[in-house]
Amino acid sequence: RHGLSVADVQAVVSTAIGGDNVGEVILGRERYPINLRYPREIRDSLERLRQLPFVTDKGAQLLLGDVARIAIEDGPPMLRSENARLSGWVYVDVRGRDLRSAVDDMQAAVGKAVKMPAGYAVSWSGQFEYLERATERLKLVIPVTLAVIFVLLYLLFRSFADAALVMAAVPFSLVGGFWLVWALGHSISVATAVGFIALAGVAAEFGVVMLVYLKNALARRLDAGEPMNDQTLLAAIREGAVLRVRPKAMTVAVVMAGLLPILWGSGTGSEVMTRIAAPMVGGMVSAPLLSMLVVPAAWYLLRRRGHPSPVSQPTTEGVLP
Incomplete structure (x- = not known):
């Protein structure tokens, strides 16, 4: 309706809140970027962000609140993916016992207590994965x-x-x-x-x-x-x-x-x-x-x-x- 795309709105948000490098200061061998963004009192206020004006390519003046829902929500600090799928990691440090038996017990406990929804999968990686690869090779090499x-x-x-x-x-x-x-x-x-x-x-x-x-x-x-x-x-x-x-x-x-x-x-x-x-x-x-x-x-x-x-x-x- 306004001739905007999601990328246009995201560009306004990233420039106004995150800032945009518009130049560089040279001091001898040192280089410092010049970052331009809205003042902190605007960036920290949801109401002021909703009233943030910007001009479309057709010359129309709109407010950010007219085209976007602005709210503060908790989210992951980083989105990780592997094999083109979103992934989450759980780190385990094993001490006092061998790695294989510990992973076998954890796999049995997870398989018994955790029910995976459709589209979800669990994989065990790290040193255990290297151990499995080495074991498979030794099964062939030793005979x-x-x-x-x-x-x-x-x-x-x-x-x-x-x-x-x-x-x-x-x-x-x-x-x-x-x-x-x-x-x-x-x-x-x-x-x-x-x-x-x-x-x-x-x-x-x-x-x-x-x-x-x-x-x-x-x-x-x-x-x-x-x-x-x-x-x-x-x-x-x-x-x-x-x-x-x-x-x-x-x-x-x-x-x-x-x-x-x-x-x-x-x-x-x-x-x-x-x-x-x-x-x-x-x-x-x-x-x-x-x-x-x-x-x-x-x-x-x-x-x-x-x-x-x-x-x-x-x-x-x-x-x-």
């Missing part, structure tokens, strides 16, 4: 990695039994890491998962080197002409296992010396680094013990099945054909 390691072990030993022995020993080597993580009160997170992956690699290396020493000791005795029996096998296992004690002790000492300062550190980034180092430090107790005590015994049982000890045969002296 593929284990399969590759098994193939490499088979190519090294040319024996499914030896490769399976090393792979079966790896999970039991992680026991010390789990105990130390529990003792320190840490929750299982992406950082601790990285520490366990590194520990698994070291544990597999311990098992591989131990089997190499055992096989080499047995090969030397067989090359020397000793028969393949229980005595030869046990002597080779003792020789190979004893040769690995000092190198393994040196390896454990070096790893512990490098990780203990990280484990007890309190500087920037220590919250993540301690959770990576804890599984490694705990595993440096269980992994060497397993490789030095359990792996030789298990290998003895495997080789003994393939080469049983000879049994005494009845003598044939004096027996006619």
